[in-house]
Amino acid sequence: MTDHKIKIATTSLAGCFGCHMSFLDMDEKLAILSEYIEFNRSPFTDIKHCEPSDIGLIEGGVCTAENVHVLREFRTHCRILVAVGACAITGGVPAMRNYFDLRDCLEEAYLHGAGITNPQIPNDTELPLLLDKVYPVGDVVKIDYFLPGCPPPADAFLQLLLPLLDGKAPQMTGEKLHYD
Amino acid sequence: MANNEHTITIDGTEIHFKAGQTIMDAALSAKIYIPHLCHYPGLTPSGNCRLCVVELNGKHVTACTTQAQFGQQIRNQTPELHAARMAITQMLFVEGNHICPSCEKSGNCKLQAMGYYLGMRDEHYPQFNPRREMDASHPAVLLDRSRCILCDLCVRASREVDGKNVFAIAGRGIHAHLIVNSASGKLGDSDIAVDDVAANICPVGAILIKEKGYVTPIGRRIYDQRMISEVAFDEHVPEHEEHGND
Ligand code: SF4
Ligand code: SF4
Numbered sequence: 001m002t003d004h005k006i007k008i009a010t011t012s013l014a015g016c017f018g019c020h021m022s023f024l025d026m027d028e029k030l031a032i033l034s035e036y037i038e039f040n041r042s043p044f045t046d047i048k049h050c051e052p053s054d055i056g057l058i059e060g061g062v063c064t065a066e067n068v069h070v071l072r073e074f075r076t077h078c079r080i081l082v083a084v085g086a087c088a089i090t091g092g093v094p095a096m097r098n099y100f101d102l103r104d105c106l107e108e109a110y111l112h113g114a115g116i117t118n119p120q121i122p123n124d125t126e127l128p129l130l131l132d133k134v135y136p137v138g139d140v141v142k143i144d145y146f147l148p149g150c151p152p153p154a155d156a157f158l159q160l161l162l163p164l165l166d167g168k169a170p171q172m173t174g175e176k177l178h179y180d
Numbered sequence: 181m182a183n184n185e186h187t188i189t190i191d192g193t194e195i196h197f198k199a200g201q202t203i204m205d206a207a208l209s210a211k212i213y214i215p216h217l218c219h220y221p222g223l224t225p226s227g228n229c230r231l232c233v234v235e236l237n238g239k240h241v242t243a244c245t246t247q248a249q250f251g252q253q254i255r256n257q258t259p260e261l262h263a264a265r266m267a268i269t270q271m272l273f274v275e276g277n278h279i280c281p282s283c284e285k286s287g288n289c290k291l292q293a294m295g296y297y298l299g300m301r302d303e304h305y306p307q308f309n310p311r312r313e314m315d316a317s318h319p320a321v322l323l324d325r326s327r328c329i330l331c332d333l334c335v336r337a338s339r340e341v342d343g344k345n346v347f348a349i350a351g352r353g354i355h356a357h358l359i360v361n362s363a364s365g366k367l368g369d370s371d372i373a374v375d376d377v378a379a380n381i382c383p384v385g386a387i388l389i390k391e392k393g394y395v396t397p398i399g400r401r402i403y404d405q406r407m408i409s410e411v412a413f414d415e416h417v418p419e420h421e422e423h424g425n426d
Contacts, residue, residue: 086281089302090273093282098309099326139306146302150281177296180286180398 006165007053009040009078013067014094014134015060017043018151019085023057025154033158036165050077055164058143059084061091062135066128075141080164083143086150086179088136093150095134102132145170149178188252190214190234197248204232204244207256213409214256215265215297217272217290217383218331219244222417223340226332229272231265231294262298269294270304276384277310277326284393285385287401291329292384293408312357317368320390321379328358328386338378341417346372358386377417 012020020043026033041050050056050070056078062068075081086092097105111119137143147160156176163170187194188203190212197206207214208221218229225244232243235255243256255261272291280286294300312325330349335358338346346367350359362369372379374389382388398404402411 083302086279090279091307093279095307095309096277096279096282098307099277099311133309136303136307138302143302148301172299172301174296174299177299177301179280179292179295180283 005038006036006055007040007051008037008042008055008057008161009050009053009074010042010044010057011050011059011070011074012043013058013060013071013088013137014063015085015087015092017059019057019059019088020044022149022151022154023157026157027154029154029158033161037161050074053078054080055161056081057084058082058088058137061087061094062131062137062140063094064128064130068131068140071137071140080144081141082145082147082160083137084147085152086148089138089146089148091134091136095136098133102130106130147172150180152176153178185250186248187250188248188254190254191256201248202244203234203236203241203246203248203252203254206248207243208413211413212256213412214243215294215409216244216412217294217329218333220333220337220381220417221415223333223336226336229268229329229331231268233261233264235261265294266298266300267304269298269300270302272329273300273303274305275308275310276329278384283327283385284388285327287398287404288396289385289403290383290408293403293411296403297408315360315367317364317366318370318372318390319368320374321367321372322388322390323358323360323367324386324388325358326386327384328382329384330356330358331383333381333383334358334378334387337381337417338372338376341377342373344371344376344378346370346376346378381417 039045040053041047050073056074058071058074062071083089087094106121110121145160147156149156153176159172159176160170186197188197188206190207195206195210195212202225204214204219214232214234216229216232219225219232227242227245233240234243236252280292286292310326315323332349335347335349338344346361348359348361349356351357359365360367360370379387
């Protein structure tokens, strides 16, 4: 392994944070890993923008204009970009809205849904614009590695990261492959 | 075995075949796995998924529709065929709405199991996000066309085993879709029954039995335990008298 710490940046786009939780599921192995890595922009830090990093882990698909912005920033700054989990790789559960028109989804959620007292479709300028569909991250930027699973098991993160820390291409074994 | 006239060679292994057997049937009997999704022993082969394409004397043929003949030299597990099978599987994933984490079929699904078998990490091609009609009109059987891979298994099972002719594939190319043979075109008005082979043979989550969701939890399902390459040897539809009623 190198003598300086490897910088890792992570983010959740249209994801549920399950992949981040799975990362934390490494438990005591995280203590070993922390000798070799440090986090840049990530929910684990309070850094607002992705700075030059060795590895970027992207959880979640792309469903808003802001997601596109964040994803592009990661692509610019991360030497190796990894799509983590079903949502990043295929759009995942959020992509179920692709079966319907965006207008129908918004109207169902904010106008006609059960228990709505003040029906209105939010349009605050602070809110990022929704895209017509939820896209896999690979449809927006080039991705170097894919870590499938919903979420990928904790050991799969290790199987990916340990060779990368050594400057080698990761090889994932079959039993770590999950799509569910 | 060496002097027997009924032998073929697959990846250097000589195996025996019975007269009239296809390469696929001979391979399955010899416990050699040739990847496939649209083939099911006991049903007439239809050769449409193309995963079972093998190299026969330098040419590409579908193992499920090609008769075994003495002396055939077949290559099955090659890097080129693996790459082609991967591309086909990835295309099948992007052509439908395959959202495994929220799909009831997860763990029992052959398409997913094929992904595991081939070591698929991503879908490679852009998502197609089709919108296809869902049919929930039957009290016990659900049809979600957005996950149908047009393997034709339900069509053949209904016709050849159940003797009913409930399904057919209509349209061509990108417009191909599964139709139901009833006046309204709805499953609820067809004569499909929950125990029909056609209702239970779908390799993906396009035909599902209602009110059975999660009887077996994820993690304990078929392909959570075993690879598709092992399960394939145990599959067989009971022998039937006649093929077809049309
Ligand atoms: S049918 Fe199979 S491949 Fe498609 S979403 Fe369901 S489990 Fe996944
Ligand atoms: S519904 Fe299922 S069995 Fe029928 S053609 Fe589609 S994928 Fe095949």
